[in-house]
Amino acid sequence: MTGREPSPFRPHRTLQRMYPEVAAGGYTRYDGFVEFYQRVNALLTPDSEVLDFGAGRGNWTDIGISDYHRRLRDLQRIAKKVDGIDVDPVVLENPSLDDAKVMQPGEPLPYADSSYDLIVADHVLEHVSAADAPGVSSELLRVLKPGGWFAARTPNKWGIIGMGARAVPNDLHVRVLDRLQPGRLAEDVFPVQYAMNTRRDLKRLFSSDLWNVSIYGHASEPQYVGRSEAAWRVASFVDRITPPRALPTLMIFVQKKP
Template sequence: MAEGAELVRRHYPEASVGGFSRVNGSIEFYTRINALVNENSVVLDYGAGRGAQIDTERVPYVRHLKTLKGRVKHLEGCDIDETVMGNPFLNSAKVFQPEKPLPYGDNTFDVIYSSWVLEHVADPAQVARELLRVLKPGGYFCAITPNKFGYISLASRLAGNVNHTALLRKIQPERLEHDVFPTFYRMNTRGALSKAFTKADEVVVYDSSWEPAYHFNNALVFRAFKLLHGLTPPGLNAVLLVFVRK
């Protein structure tokens, strides 16, 4: 058993049943996505990359929730990095330039989802405009991203983009260097998201606290972050979940 998984089981005894804790955020996020799609859905993974979110997932049930290929009509992926072209969890993929329109027609997708991407957006208005353009009326854009006011974002901003890769290499040694991109946090508050998606029909944003992720596989650090999560007031939790209906 991986050391990180052992730490989760030690501090969340229920994880011995199915391999996940009651505060597993991936289950929270991807369950909602699964509730929005069916076998006729055309779906876009925005910022799909090489498929690391699935490839590195250690819990079989969570991996199943994340794997939509084969359970929807078509799963498209797009990214600014060419590694997306080799992503095995997609039906097809395209590379795009962030300052240009997405390479899809208007009203193409029933659902668009994005995992740990919005923190890298430099132009929120342009990104929101394009996402809404390619989303069908009544469709949803779903995102998971750090809360700008959470401790993860604060630590990242204090470190700066110059030190970002080196810091993540120490904290998450399993992460590959080409999975790390500059961060801006311009789309990582309720206010910023509401402003960016002002033309949407509905914007639902809430913050959440999950299992500690940045713990160096150290039991003492894990315990300290678990305590921090318990003491963090609403609004300052580390993660934002975003659901925008066109």
């Protein structure tokens, strides 16, 4: 992987106070990024050909995350090839890809049948419209090799993040996220649709006749409430008493049947 020199990881005060273990390796026991990418890494081999679906600018290469996060996210470190595709032309600048392409929403993927061993979509499915969702799942199935995996991380429509995002009009998302997540670029904020963000919708779109489907909920550190320690403590308590089906994030691992 090439790119700009990454910013050093400096955990903010609330993160340090609530999760002191972050000092040992740069991640907490609830870290959703680590939870997702550890499992993605477990699916990779040196012969794996990977598609990063919704790859974006690859901003993880220069934001202030730990070296351990970067190693997990750098799929080129293990895989034979990592291609990427996005509706935003900024994907052409992504330094973590061997090849990048731009597509229009809803159009077929420009790859041959059975091209990839693994497809990763990290916080992408929430931006797919209801009209495009069936075509997206069909195209993912087509370009995956038999036995290959589709791995996705996305907000749960019925979790606190999903409900909060849907309560805020799309044209106000940039303003709200700028307060809660300072430093996030406006061009990295996209309209949300939530057509692929419930277990029911996912199991309908990824039929058990064609896929082996594994979906589970996860609650990470409450980054979505800003950096107030009081807000973090309240949000963390809510997460701990939330039933598994309503946890904020869905982890999705579906295998194309041989």
